[in-house]
Amino acid sequence: xxxxxxxxxxxxxxxxxxxxxxxxxxxxxxxxxxxxxxxxxxxxxxxxxxxxxxxxxxxxx
Numbered sequence: 001x002x003x004x005x006x007x008x009x010x011x012x013x014x015x016x017x018x019x020x021x022x023x024x025x026x027x028x029x030x031x032x033x034x035x036x037x038x039x040x041x042x043x044x045x046x047x048x049x050x051x052x053x054x055x056x057x058x059x060x061x
Contacts (some may be wrong), residue, residue: 001040008033 012033014026049055 001037001044004033004037004040008037 008030012026012030014023014030017023017026
């Protein structure tokens with residue numbers, strides 16, 4: 001998460017791009033990073049639950 005915040009704002013600054021096509025591309029990449037940040041924050045709060053590979057492991061006998 002610490003990596004995504006500065007990279008998102010430094011590398012995908014769509015507000016400074018003049019070309020409309022590149023601006024749309026940079027906005028899409030910006031929003032993708034924001035969504036990944038939201039998912040990471042979500043998993044830090046609620047855990048992975050049934051999505052975890054550990055929950056699928058058969059207990060050792």
